[in-house]
Each structure stands twice: as C-alpha cells, then as structure tokens.
Amino acid sequence: xxxxxxxxxxxxxxxxxxxxxxxxxxxxxxxxxxxxxxxxxxxxxxxxxxxxxxxxxxxxxxxxxxxxxxxxxxxxxxxxxxxxxxxxxxxxxxxxxxxxxxxxxxxx
Amino acid sequence: xxxxxxxxxxxxxxxxxxxxxxxxxxxxxxxxxxxxxxxxxxxxxxxxxxxxxxxxxxxxxxxxxxxxxxxxxxxxxxxxxxxxxxxxxxxxxxxxxxxxxxxxxxxxxxxxxxxxxxxxx
Numbered sequence: 001x002x003x004x005x006x007x008x009x010x011x012x013x014x015x016x017x018x019x020x021x022x023x024x025x026x027x028x029x030x031x032x033x034x035x036x037x038x039x040x041x042x043x044x045x046x047x048x049x050x051x052x053x054x055x056x057x058x059x060x061x062x063x064x065x066x067x068x069x070x071x072x073x074x075x076x077x078x079x080x081x082x083x084x085x086x087x088x089x090x091x092x093x094x095x096x097x098x099x100x101x102x103x104x105x106x107x108x
Numbered sequence: 109x110x111x112x113x114x115x116x117x118x119x120x121x122x123x124x125x126x127x128x129x130x131x132x133x134x135x136x137x138x139x140x141x142x143x144x145x146x147x148x149x150x151x152x153x154x155x156x157x158x159x160x161x162x163x164x165x166x167x168x169x170x171x172x173x174x175x176x177x178x179x180x181x182x183x184x185x186x187x188x189x190x191x192x193x194x195x196x197x198x199x200x201x202x203x204x205x206x207x208x209x210x211x212x213x214x215x216x217x218x219x220x221x222x223x224x225x226x227x228x229x
Contacts, residue, residue: 033212033213035216037216044222045153050217054213090215090216096167100152102152
C-alpha cells in the first residue's frame with residue numbers, strides 16, 4: 001500500500017498569502033494518478049487537481065499542482081477566505097487507493 | 109450535472125450488517141467506476157472499494173473480507189454491504205464516481221453529500 005504523508009499538518013496563513021502544501025509518497029507514483037481535494041466542514045471533498053497538475057472544471061487558477069515521483073505540491077496563491085479548509089492528496093497508482101491524512105489550512 | 113445521493117440506516121448495531129445505496133442522477137451508471145469512501149469522525153478519508161457496470165469490483169484489502177459492492181444498472185444505483193460491524197465502522201460514508209480520462213488519470217469527480225452511520229447498541 002502506498003502511504004501518502006502530507007505536511008504540514010496545519011498551516012496558518014492570512015488572506016492574500018501563499019500556501020504551499022506537500023504530499024510525499026512512500027513509493028513512486030505516476031503523476032497521472034495523483035489528485036488533490038478540498039474539504040470544508042460538513043461537506044464532501046471537492047476535486048481540485050488531477051493528473052498532479054490539471055485543474056478540475058471550475059477551479060480558479062490560483063490553485064496549481066506540481067511534482068513527480070514521490071513529491072507533489074499544491075500551491076494556492078493569493079488566498080481567499082473561502083480557501084481555508086482541509087486539503088487531501090490521493091493516489092490511484094497502485095491499489096488500494098489511498099489518501100493523505102490531510103493538511104488543515106487555517107486563518108492566521 | 110451528475111448527482112449522487114446516499115441512503116440507508118443511520119444506526120446499526122454491533123455485529124450486524126451495514127447496508128447503503130447510492131442513487132445516481134443526471135448521468136448513466138453504465139460508464140466509469142462507482143465507489144464508496146468513508147471518513148471516521150475527525151479523521152481522514154478511507155477508500156472502501158469500487159464497482160463497474162459489469163459487476164466487477166475492487167476492494168480495499170483492509171475491508172475485503174466484510175465488504176460487498178454491487179450495481180443495479182436498471183435503477184442507476186449501486187450499493188454497499190459491510191458485515192460484522194463494530195464501533196470502528198462509525199463514519200460518514202460517501203459514494204462517488206471514479207472517473208478516468210483519455211490520459212488514464214483516475215480521480216473522484218462527483219461525490220454524494222455523505223451519510224453518517226453510527227454503530228451502537
């Protein structure tokens with residue numbers, strides 16, 4: 001099973017700032033199979049990024065994804081109030097599908 | 109716009125069987141894979157498994173001995189059965205569409221709102 005480790009656990013930033021979230025895999029993951037999700041309290045996760053760097057439909061261009069192999073990054077530039085949430089990475093390179101434990105982005 | 113909605117009992121007794129159904133609207137279940145994912149209170153996301161229109165399945169090994177996911181294409185529904193439940197199975201259960209595109213990317217693009225299932229006597 002591929003373990004995804006996200007860091008930091010919690011990130012405290014101010015609106016207008018820049019967030020950099022990390023997802024490290026226990027073994028190499030094809031970029032094709034790496035996705036990022038945003039989850040707000042009481043809601044289902046929402047797809048942000050697929051294929052490591054492709055924005056899903058309707059996702060603002062302040063969200064960007066990058067990385068390859070075992071290290072992937074989600075960057076949110078110019079944080080908006082609605083961006084404060086929990087973010088998860090997910091891999092489908094190898095079964096079982098696994099998710100990272102999440103990074104909570106909170107308002108400083 | 110594809111929509112998914114989970115339904116089923118919100119309370120299950122220990123050692124009994126949890127059964128949920130996901131109804132898909134706005135699109136056909138005859139495409140892509142259909143999955144169940146759960147989230148224990150205050151915890152992260154755990155993939156349970158998925159089913160294809162043919163009935164073929166893939167399960168998380170951690171749950172495989174207790175899980176059955178089935179599909180009813182005539183009703184545009186798929187279902188989850190989890191047997192011998194314990195308090196550790198208390199979670200919000202989500203159904204989702206596992207989409208794959210021409211570049212072979214796989215991701216969950218549509219999710220239900222989730223349903224809380226509590227295991228308690």
